[in-house]
Amino acid sequence: MKSGFGLFSPAPRPDYSACSGCSLCLLVCPVWRKTHDLTLTPHARAKALQHGARSTDIAASVESCTLCGACEPACPEEIDLVGMMIALRRQLPRSPALQAVHDRMDGAAARPLAQPASNRSFLPDAALNKRRETLARVAALLGSAVAADDGADIALALETGAAVPAPRLERFLAPLRAMKTIVVADGLLLRHLRGWLPRTKIAGLGATLSRLPAVQRGLRTTDLYVIEPRAYHADHARLVRHYDRLRVETGCAMNLDLQRIAIPVTARNLQQRLGLEPPDDSAQARWILHRRKIQRIVVESVEDITAFEQVCDWPVVHLADLADDGKMIAGVES
Amino acid sequence: MNTAISGTFGHCPVAPDALQGIKRQQTNPSRWDGANWPEFAAALRARDVELQESIAARGVFATDAGGTAYGLPHGVVIARSAQQIAALLQTAQQYRVPVTVRGGGLTTEGESVAFGGVLLDMTGMGRVLHVDAEALTVRTEAGIFWHSLAEELRRHDLDYLSAPLNLTSSVGGSLNVGGIDVNSPRLGCSADQALALQVVTPTGEIVECSDTRNMELFQRVILGYGQFGVITEATLKVRRYTPITMQYFYYSSLRTAIEDLQMLDRSNASDYSGILTIMDCAVNLLVAFDSPERKAAFRANWQPRLRGRGEFGFALCMLGRYALRPWKLPEAWYLYQRKRDVFPEFRRPEHLRNGVMHDRTVVFSRAVWKHWGSRQMVIPDLATSAEKFVEAVERGNAVCRKYFPCYTLYCVGIRLRADHRPHYEMSCVPPDAEGWAYGCEFEPMTRGRVYSRDHLQSFKNEIYDIGVDIGASCYRFGGMMKGYIRRIFGDALVDRHLAMKRAADPAMILNRDVIF
Numbered sequence: 001m002k003s004g005f006g007l008f009s010p011a012p013r014p015d016y017s018a019c020s021g022c023s024l025c026l027l028v029c030p031v032w033r034k035t036h037d038l039t040l041t042p043h044a045r046a047k048a049l050q051h052g053a054r055s056t057d058i059a060a061s062v063e064s065c066t067l068c069g070a071c072e073p074a075c076p077e078e079i080d081l082v083g084m085m086i087a088l089r090r091q092l093p094r095s096p097a098l099q100a101v102h103d104r105m106d107g108a109a110a111r112p113l114a115q116p117a118s119n120r121s122f123l124p125d126a127a128l129n130k131r132r133e134t135l136a137r138v139a140a141l142l143g144s145a146v147a148a149d150d151g152a153d154i155a156l157a158l159e160t161g162a163a164v165p166a167p168r169l170e171r172f173l174a175p176l177r178a179m180k181t182i183v184v185a186d187g188l189l190l191r192h193l194r195g196w197l198p199r200t201k202i203a204g205l206g207a208t209l210s211r212l213p214a215v216q217r218g219l220r221t222t223d224l225y226v227i228e229p230r231a232y233h234a235d236h237a238r239l240v241r242h243y244d245r246l247r248v249e250t251g252c253a254m255n256l257d258l259q260r261i262a263i264p265v266t267a268r269n270l271q272q273r274l275g276l277e278p279p280d281d282s283a284q285a286r287w288i289l290h291r292r293k294i295q296r297i298v299v300e301s302v303e304d305i306t307a308f309e310q311v312c313d314w315p316v317v318h319l320a321d322l323a324d325d326g327k328m329i330a331g332v333e334s
Numbered sequence: 335m336n337t338a339i340s341g342t343f344g345h346c347p348v349a350p351d352a353l354q355g356i357k358r359q360q361t362n363p364s365r366w367d368g369a370n371w372p373e374f375a376a377a378l379r380a381r382d383v384e385l386q387e388s389i390a391a392r393g394v395f396a397t398d399a400g401g402t403a404y405g406l407p408h409g410v411v412i413a414r415s416a417q418q419i420a421a422l423l424q425t426a427q428q429y430r431v432p433v434t435v436r437g438g439g440l441t442t443e444g445e446s447v448a449f450g451g452v453l454l455d456m457t458g459m460g461r462v463l464h465v466d467a468e469a470l471t472v473r474t475e476a477g478i479f480w481h482s483l484a485e486e487l488r489r490h491d492l493d494y495l496s497a498p499l500n501l502t503s504s505v506g507g508s509l510n511v512g513g514i515d516v517n518s519p520r521l522g523c524s525a526d527q528a529l530a531l532q533v534v535t536p537t538g539e540i541v542e543c544s545d546t547r548n549m550e551l552f553q554r555v556i557l558g559y560g561q562f563g564v565i566t567e568a569t570l571k572v573r574r575y576t577p578i579t580m581q582y583f584y585y586s587s588l589r590t591a592i593e594d595l596q597m598l599d600r601s602n603a604s605d606y607s608g609i610l611t612i613m614d615c616a617v618n619l620l621v622a623f624d625s626p627e628r629k630a631a632f633r634a635n636w637q638p639r640l641r642g643r644g645e646f647g648f649a650l651c652m653l654g655r656y657a658l659r660p661w662k663l664p665e666a667w668y669l670y671q672r673k674r675d676v677f678p679e680f681r682r683p684e685h686l687r688n689g690v691m692h693d694r695t696v697v698f699s700r701a702v703w704k705h706w707g708s709r710q711m712v713i714p715d716l717a718t719s720a721e722k723f724v725e726a727v728e729r730g731n732a733v734c735r736k737y738f739p740c741y742t743l744y745c746v747g748i749r750l751r752a753d754h755r756p757h758y759e760m761s762c763v764p765p766d767a768e769g770w771a772y773g774c775e776f777e778p779m780t781r782g783r784v785y786s787r788d789h790l791q792s793f794k795n796e797i798y799d800i801g802v803d804i805g806a807s808c809y810r811f812g813g814m815m816k817g818y819i820r821r822i823f824g825d826a827l828v829d830r831h832l833a834m835k836r837a838a839d840p841a842m843i844l845n846r847d848v849i850f
Contacts, residue, residue, distance in 0.1 A: 018709075019709070020399070020401070020703075020707045020708055020709045020711075021397070021398075021399055021401070021439065021709070022399070022500070022502060022703045022707055023438060023439070023479075023502040024501060024502060024700075024703060026457075026479070026502065027479060027481050027482060027485075027501060027502065036412065036457060036458045036459075036460050036477075037412060037458070038394055038412075038455060038457060039386075039390060039391050039394055043394075044394040047393065047394050047396070048390055048393055048394065051393050051396060053389075053390060053393065057389075057390050058390050061390075076700060076703035076704035076707055077707075240684050241683060241684060244683065244684040248687075257485055258481070258484060258485055258488060258693045258696050259693075259696050259700070260684050260685075290489055291489040291490065292489075
């Protein structure tokens with residue numbers, strides 16, 4: 001189960017049937033932290049499926065998940081919990097909100113293809129797209145062009161469990177196939193891009209920026225560095241070492257728990273992602289800040305800025321803003 | 335007992351002649367027949383207690399970590415407050431509906447599985463209520479996982495004293511049964527860390543108890559297997575957080591390793607100690623220290639007396655062993671694989687700083703789940719006085735060899751508190767233990783193989799028979815193993831506790847399938 005005989009291909013990841021019921025996923029689950037309702041956790045979903053439940057039987061649980069991915073590195077059986085959740089969402093009846101997601105993808109599929117200008121591309125997420133100044137700063141730091149098609153509709157489809165039509169996916173991937181490096185802000189999209197484009201180097205925005213010396217120079221020992229959880233958890237075995245080094249070298253605090261799993265700030269369920277319910281990130285933000293002796297918050301994800309600003313008076317800056325402290329010249333260190 | 339090997343297929347432990355002389359134990363408690371359930375459910379809801387009856391809600395609790403006992407409750411109540419639990423128990427008494435309490439659900443004998451009635455999920459009460467960094471105490475709701483408590487305590491630069499190495503045991507569950515850690519040789523079991531408790535009695539009174547207040551209730555609830563009340567809050571001793579340094583010694587003899595372990599415990603030579611075997615010829619004695627001073631003292635005074643080897647020396651020893659016994663190469667391959675897979679878990683760089691291990695409970699517990707966890711687990715155990723321990727482990731090891739190709743033994747000492755002797759009555763602590771009790775868990779490595787319930791039950795019976803024979807106790811004597819309770823403790827003691835239980839719980843509703 002944990003190792004395969006194949007020398008050159010990784011063993012397939014186990015599914016829910018491997019769940020032993022250890023409950024380690026609960027310890028890191030923001031939904032469980034908020035509700036303390038076992039039925040809304042990966043543990044309960046796996047147990048329900050083991051005993052013959054269908055997606056519709058556990059619809060409330062399937063919709064409650066925030067897809068932060070924290071449960072995956074916590075799981076000793078290495079179950080593909082995010083993949084399992086997306087598959088379960090696909091089996092739910094299509095709601096009017098999901099139909100709108102489909103319409104958006106159909107519209108995007110019909111647009112003409114733009115030719116890429118370089119072999120490096122950057123895919124911002126929806127929140128970063130709304131902050132044009134930060135977006136420009138990030139693009140300059142990365143030395144990458146912002147992709148004409150950022151796949152935001154596909155990211156939303158993945159989140160909601162809507163199937164991505166083949167023409168839309170092909171239109172999205174066609175220009176990316178020419179890339180050597182793609183930096184992705186949306187952690188869920190990043191996870192899937194690695195499967196779709198296995199030969200391309202695909203990296204998360206936070207991990208990429210935090211490797212830049214100019215950015216690292218801007219970090220202080222009194223900072224709380226907030227890792228974007230989806231990209232981190234999708235590549236946890238590798239990134240845990242990167243962030244551990246960063247923590248040692250800079251002395252900053254991080255939103256890591258004792259298992260070195262990132263505590264998500266913006267933890268939103270399906271209804272909140274679809275805009276059908278207002279977000280409520282304050283409890284998560286408060287828990288991350290609880291008894292921290294810090295003077296500034298540095299976030300990888302623009303989405304987290306508002307959540308922190310609502311619960312504290314400390315300045316909240318994006319990682320890209322740190323480069324100014326180090327007199328970064330755009331593009332030089334990319 | 336006839337255990338002779340016959341024919342060419344070897345001994346079959348579930349053959350018709352395999353259980354001669356071994357009493358078969360009850361493996362499925364009688365199921366409550368559901369009488370008065372609709373009336374009870376209506377009465378409960380009239381008191382504003384939320385009761386979940388959907389199959390999705392109930393199915394989550396169909397089994398425990400052992401995965402061999404299955405049962406379904408009629409309904410589930412998620413614990414939210416002592417008042418809510420009091421209302422539940424009062425109503426349950428009135429309608430004679432069983433209530434099974436579940437914390438982390440890490441029992442292995444079905445003790446936290448409800449065979450009908452109400453399943454009370456205590457994890458709903460998981461808040462830390464107050465941390466007193468000066469007095470080094472914490473007041474917490476009892477459904478909290480030890481690891482969640484550790485997360486909160488770390489923000490105060492504190493840590494709990496000792497808890498089971500699995501992260502997801504609940505505080506209340508551990509106080510009910512014991513809770514063993516590798517620092518138990520110095521600090522005792524988790525149950526001995528409790529200073530005070532809030533308990534909801536089986537008849538629904540909310541009572542505060544401690545060594546000085548409602549002392550008799552405190553004595554019965556601690557290590558009481560949930561028979562005399564539901565622990566809703568606990569005040570626990572805590573300590574300053576310290577990272578640790580680890581050191582390993584390897585033995586090819588169980589007896590020698592145990593003797594050295596006990597010598598270290600008696601001498602207070604280390605802050606942590608325990609034995610974990612890969613095989614009975616590859617025994618790992620681990621010691622660890624909270625400070626460089628303690629480690630230096632150990633190296634100067636005690637390490638020279640140990641008969642174990644370092645990793646390199648032991649590897650050479652094993653090479654020699656298998657060079658002379660080439661027919662045992664599969665065994666050598668297993669040892670190599672186990673070392674390759676398990677050892678890196680204990681050396682994860684993100685938990686190490688200059689050779690010092692941070693968050694050792696995370697490191698140990700994750701390794702335990704990753705390399706020992708599975709959907710089906712049986713972990714029979716024996717708890718003895720120091721004097722009887724070697725015999726118990728050696729005989730238990732022989733039983734393991736008979737039933738499984740691969741298994742692990744985990745041995746640890748438990749410092750006893752003389753003033754808590756009343757707590758230990760009819761518990762995992764054997765009555766003849768003075769100073770320390772010693773526990774050994776016998777855990778088969780099923781490695782994806784499926785064994786019949788008969789095979790597993792026969793294995794457990796043989797281990798527990800050793801306990802009966804030598805006058806030991808055990809940690810997991812409830813649930814499916816409760817047939818051993820009278821054999822272990824004797825009729826007089828069990829009847830006295832049964833009378834107390836009947837007085838405290840007239841309708842016998844609370845955790846009724848666990849002990850009596």
